[in-house]
Amino acid sequence: MSPQPTVLVLGGVGFVGRNFVAYLVENNLAAEIRVIDKVLPQTAYLNKRFQAAFEKVEFMQGNLSNTASVEKCFTRADGSSFDYVVNFAAETKFSQPEEIYEDRIYRLSINCAKEAVKRNAKVFVQISTGDIYESTGTASKEDSKTKPWNQMAQYKLKVDNELQNMEGLNLIILRPAVIYGTGATGGLTPRLICGRVYQHLKKKMEFLWTKDLRINTVHVDDVSRAVWHSANWYVSNDKQGTPVIFNLADDNDTDQEAINTHIRAIFGIETGFQGTIVSQMVKLDMSGATEEINEMHLAPWSDILKAYNIKTSPLTPYLDQELLYNNAVSLDGTKICTATGFTYEHPKLTTESLREIITDFQDLGIWPRD
Structure with missing residues (x-):
């Protein structure tokens, strides 16, 4: 040997x-x-x-x-x-x-x-x-x-x-x-964090583009x-x-819907997709849309951490602009x-x-x- x-x-x-x-x-x-x-x-x-x-x-x-x-x-x-x-x-x-x-x-x-x-x-x-x-x-x-x-x-x-x-x-x-x-702090984890945020907000979680966007x-x-x-x-x-x-x-x-299936099972929330037409419109001002999306998630996540007395966490629902385009x-x-x-x-x-x-x-x- x-x-x-x-x-x-x-x-x-x-x-x-x-x-x-x-x-x-x-x-x-x-x-x-x-x-x-x-x-x-x-x-x-x-x-x-x-x-x-x-x-x-x-x-x-x-x-x-x-x-x-x-x-x-x-x-x-x-x-x-x-x-x-x-x-x-x-x-x-x-x-x-x-x-x-x-x-x-x-x-x-x-x-x-x-x-x-x-x-x-x-x-x-x-x-x-x-x-x-x-x-x-x-x-x-x-x-x-x-x-x-x-x-x-x-x-x-x-x-x-x-x-x-x-x-x-x-x-x-x-x-x-x-x-x-x-x-893993990146990859699928920000989506999981978003799921926890929407559970907290008691709202439906919708991602850009369509259910069949590949995320292998x-x-x-x-x-x-x-x-x-x-x-x-x-x-x-x-x-x-x-x-x-x-x-x-x-x-x-794996595609977006496969991931959402698991998020629904974990957090008991509704999920969906914005679709191609709406997403294409968002793409015209992706910088502004990214800022708006992150503002929607960051403050509630911070509130959740505070409510559970978590003073510091490396985890964030922040989604970078490069990740929001229609790239399989x-x-x-x-x-x-x-x-x-x-x-x-x-x-x-x-x-x-x-x-x-x-x-x-x-x-x-x-x-x-x-």
Whole structure:
């Protein structure tokens, strides 16, 4: 039996990173795990499961946009290099200045990939996004036309393209659909928060566009498993020097109505959609509409938190303008299955899986416990 690999997890305190770290620790998969992040675990609202996992790994605070910091982060105590490098690190906030994305997505990823080449890492797993594909009526495959519909995705695609041409890089690119699961503050979570707001207001919740707008999903546990599975497959099949791309999406083919079905079940509210005509009219002044929508949600959410004596919470119903356009996230996530034998353990989005997100936040004291 071959020795277990040593693993460097970049951006490991974030939502997906912390789940991946817990997966490695709980399944005793790595000989050594080092986690790098600019955010300290103590300030990151880690639940008890994640806290326990982080007690068993080495944590280093680091700025991965800085080459000197990257070099230090990549060096093991004995001076040797890590076998597997997984890059979850990236700016995740929408509508930031371009310089932020240039620094915290592009420069960061290129710095880390170059260091992985220099140290001859066996595999470098880059977490990209399904938002890079052109929004069409069909599910995008890995070779489908790209047309990023937000700035973050533009910079992710820029990274993807450059890494594929980087000589000596043993590269896997994973492009997930909307990731959900324990610890998610973005993705589907703002919709859940809106559901709680409309429950409080005793009003019907209506989203823009139509019920069949695709918002394909993938559970964070499956993302964690896919990272590890694909890295082992890459190394054991001697794919060295060959860039490989896999989409990650369950076979739920989630759309807006599927999500609303679960929201109705959780909060006991009516839901609906504005429809294409009204939504097109709203689109004429999307900036003003976004402001109005957020004002409608933010004040009641604040009132709810106050009523339950929750003084601070990282959770917000705020919806960024880029998320309100008629852009489908529709991915074909089957290639990783046929090529590597991977299977999704969460093939369907369920009401229970969304309740788990809420329960976890309640246990952390950042969501009202009814």
